[in-house]
Amino acid sequence: MQSKHSEPAAILFLLPAGIIYVSAILFPIAYSLYLSLFTGSGINNWEFCGMQNYVKLLQDKVFLLSLRNSVIWMMLTLVFTTSFSLLLALILNRRFFGRTFFRGLFYFPTVIAMIAVAIIWRWIYHPNLGFINQFSKAVGLNFSQTWLSNPKSSLIACFVAAQWTAVGQPMILFLAGLQGISEDVIEAARIDGAKGLKLFFSITIPLLKNTFVVVLSTLMIGALKIFDIIVGLTDGGPNNASQVIASYMYSQTFEYSHWGYGASIACFMVLIMLIIIVPYVSFMARDT
Amino acid sequence: MKKLLCLALTMSMLVPCMSVKGEEAVKLTFWTHSGMRDSIDPLTENYLAEHPDIQIEVSYFGTDSIKDSLKVAASSETLPDLWFNWGGNLGGYYVKNDCTYDLTEYANTHGWDEKFNKGALNLCTLEGKLSGFPTSVNMMTMYYKKSVFERCGVEVPTTFEELEAACEKLKENGVVPFATAGLYGWHLMRIVEQLVENYAGASLHDELQQMNTSWDCEEVINAFAKYQEWCNKGYFPEGFITSNPDDTLMMLAMEEAAIYPEVQSFDNTVINNELDVEEYGWFAFPNGTGRVSSFGDMVQFNANLTDAQLASADDYLSYIFSNESANSEYGAHLAPTSRSDYRFPDAQPHAAEVFSYGSGSGSFTITDQAFPTEVADVLFSMQEALSTGEVTPEEAAKALEAAVQEYLALK
Numbered sequence: 001m002q003s004k005h006s007e008p009a010a011i012l013f014l015l016p017a018g019i020i021y022v023s024a025i026l027f028p029i030a031y032s033l034y035l036s037l038f039t040g041s042g043i044n045n046w047e048f049c050g051m052q053n054y055v056k057l058l059q060d061k062v063f064l065l066s067l068r069n070s071v072i073w074m075m076l077t078l079v080f081t082t083s084f085s086l087l088l089a090l091i092l093n094r095r096f097f098g099r100t101f102f103r104g105l106f107y108f109p110t111v112i113a114m115i116a117v118a119i120i121w122r123w124i125y126h127p128n129l130g131f132i133n134q135f136s137k138a139v140g141l142n143f144s145q146t147w148l149s150n151p152k153s154s155l156i157a158c159f160v161a162a163q164w165t166a167v168g169q170p171m172i173l174f175l176a177g178l179q180g181i182s183e184d185v186i187e188a189a190r191i192d193g194a195k196g197l198k199l200f201f202s203i204t205i206p207l208l209k210n211t212f213v214v215v216l217s218t219l220m221i222g223a224l225k226i227f228d229i230i231v232g233l234t235d236g237g238p239n240n241a242s243q244v245i246a247s248y249m250y251s252q253t254f255e256y257s258h259w260g261y262g263a264s265i266a267c268f269m270v271l272i273m274l275i276i277i278v279p280y281v282s283f284m285a286r287d288t
Numbered sequence: 289m290k291k292l293l294c295l296a297l298t299m300s301m302l303v304p305c306m307s308v309k310g311e312e313a314v315k316l317t318f319w320t321h322s323g324m325r326d327s328i329d330p331l332t333e334n335y336l337a338e339h340p341d342i343q344i345e346v347s348y349f350g351t352d353s354i355k356d357s358l359k360v361a362a363s364s365e366t367l368p369d370l371w372f373n374w375g376g377n378l379g380g381y382y383v384k385n386d387c388t389y390d391l392t393e394y395a396n397t398h399g400w401d402e403k404f405n406k407g408a409l410n411l412c413t414l415e416g417k418l419s420g421f422p423t424s425v426n427m428m429t430m431y432y433k434k435s436v437f438e439r440c441g442v443e444v445p446t447t448f449e450e451l452e453a454a455c456e457k458l459k460e461n462g463v464v465p466f467a468t469a470g471l472y473g474w475h476l477m478r479i480v481e482q483l484v485e486n487y488a489g490a491s492l493h494d495e496l497q498q499m500n501t502s503w504d505c506e507e508v509i510n511a512f513a514k515y516q517e518w519c520n521k522g523y524f525p526e527g528f529i530t531s532n533p534d535d536t537l538m539m540l541a542m543e544e545a546a547i548y549p550e551v552q553s554f555d556n557t558v559i560n561n562e563l564d565v566e567e568y569g570w571f572a573f574p575n576g577t578g579r580v581s582s583f584g585d586m587v588q589f590n591a592n593l594t595d596a597q598l599a600s601a602d603d604y605l606s607y608i609f610s611n612e613s614a615n616s617e618y619g620a621h622l623a624p625t626s627r628s629d630y631r632f633p634d635a636q637p638h639a640a641e642v643f644s645y646g647s648g649s650g651s652f653t654i655t656d657q658a659f660p661t662e663v664a665d666v667l668f669s670m671q672e673a674l675s676t677g678e679v680t681p682e683e684a685a686k687a688l689e690a691a692v693q694e695y696l697a698l699k
Binding site for chain 1: 355356359360362363381384385387470471472525526527528529530531532535544660661662665668669670672673675676678679698699
């Protein structure tokens with residue numbers, strides 16, 4: 001039985017982490033919320049403007065475009081990143097020669113900084129010297145494109161580049177989830193006649209429910225926060241075609257010194273995350 | 289005996305503390321551009337070896353990151369003691385917000401009018417205050433590769449019509465006329481601002497830059513129309529809008545493109561890339577006024593510097609950005625053209641010519657220094673939108689004027 005005396009001791013032990021959490025997380029959030037109610041572009045010339053920044057947000061064409069792009073990015077992430085990382089995890093969960101090597105190989109790009117990935121892919125996409133256009137020329141395909149400069153393809157090109165590093169982390173989580181599924185359960189399902197896709201959708205996927213909660217929520221948060229690959233590859237261009245919420249928030253805050261407006265974008269971003277992620281996690285976790 | 293030993297030991301430990309307190313070291317923090325690191329690091333080491341009473345901590349940043357880092361530092365009142373910056377609106381932000389030391393009086397009493405050339409001091413005078421230690425003045429002209437011009441039968445253009453004819457000829461010969469890149473906007477802007485100068489003329493261009501007259505005018509529309517026409521004719525490299533300015537020199541060196549907009553430091557860049565500087569020539573963009581675009585850079589001083597820090601900062605920077613340091617074995621990344629006594633190295637044949645031409649012909653402020661950042665970024669967006677045909681020149685001019693009005697209203 002737990003002693004009553006353990007409560008003050010627990011609080012004492014939690015205090016250092018609590019102080020860090022309040023000063024590094026809660027206070028900046030509250031301060032951003034406070035800042036978002038002010039306008040001005042200088043250092044000491046802020047004026048209280050109430051909800052004006054939020055009203056302006058909804059009329060700002062570039063913000064709405066960046067919001068649309070962030071939502072597209074999130075949808076693509078949910079469909080492609082999740083599917084591809086799950087597929088890789090399923091393959092790498094099988095027993096075959098060199099399995100450990102391939103696990104390392106597919107996880108490796110995850111450790112590379114996104115800005116370095118942007119530099120690598122800038123050269124891959126280079127219109128004249130880039131690998132893709134040169135390769136298509138070499139195999140006789142007339143497929144040369146200006147991948148990043150075309151407003152229709154720039155966002156997708158950035159997304160493809162980001163996938164190189166994005167699949168490693170969810171793949172590892174899925175792999176851990178798959179390894180947590182008991183062989184006995186699979187064996188029992190097989191004896192009952194389940195096989196192939198039916199086994200996968202009726203047994204494996206439901207048993208990966210907890211892993212899905214973690215993977216999908218982290219992927220959604222990551223998708224809404226995407227920033228460095230965009231800045232490194234297109235800087236949000238051409239003409240804001242690949243602008244996303246985080247890059248727009250950065251430019252408003254740190255390039256133009258519109259601290260209040262930038263803070264309102266950040267608050268809006270957090271609000272979207274809460275609206276999407278909290279219901280999802282609570283719905284998925286209710287039976288757990 | 290034991291007590292005496294203890295006393296002696298205690299005294300010996302106190303002696304260094306006393307001497308430090310007696311000669312309190314002057315401490316300075318300095319944020320500067322990473323492009324100068326190979327020069328500033330060894331020169332600072334040399335300087336500190338001769339000045340044990342001074343401590344200087346230097347931090348390096350890239351072109352865009354220093355701008356953002358300084359704004360964050362200014363807003364949180366954590367600016368360093370000294371920081372590299374450009375003139376115009378970039379440096380002006382810190383003056384308007386009272387972050388910089390007004391050096392006017394110090395300069396008057398320390399002979400800066402003899403130490404620096406007048407143009408450099410003017411570029412550093414913002415909001416009526418001398419807001420920094422001038423480090424260089426830069427004149428933007430067009431560099432070209434002689435062999436490409438010869439191969440394509442192109443003469444150096446002296447009029448705008450000749451320039452257009454040259455571009456057409458280069459394109460016919462499979463060479464992209466301009467080696468430029470649109471990522472971050474500023475490199476491509478070097479061409480667009482010349483088109484504005486060409487169509488608007490000197491006085492209207494100055495008024496436009498100062499936001500005293502509307503950008504939604506015929507001259508600007510004509511300039512944007514010409515730029516869009518050049519985009520459609522393929523006068524810029526394929527995919528240039530999102531190409532990185534760092535990769536543009538390669539296009540020139542590989543003879544894929546012919547004309548490269550750059551300041552007089554081009555010679556230095558070519559030499560540092562182990563290319564032959566004699567293979568290149570230069571000309572002023574034939575814009576009808578003869579003016580080149582120019583910009584200054586400087587080291588700004590924190591408004592809270594003490595007198596001792598101010599004197600040490602001046603002494604240190606005077607050593608780093610001196611004719612002697614620039615011509616020493618470590619000076620490859622320095623060109624203190626702000627100094628009256630600065631002499632370009634013999635190995636840089638075009639630099640002195642370009643600087644002399646720019647100083648004589650007159651200049652206009654480079655657009656991203658003339659404009660506040662938010663207006664410059666709208667210009668950059670319009671450069672992109674015009675290149676892809678998303679907007680017409682009329683719409684681009686309207687959008688730019690709207691950005692100017694929004695900025696003025698906020699101001």
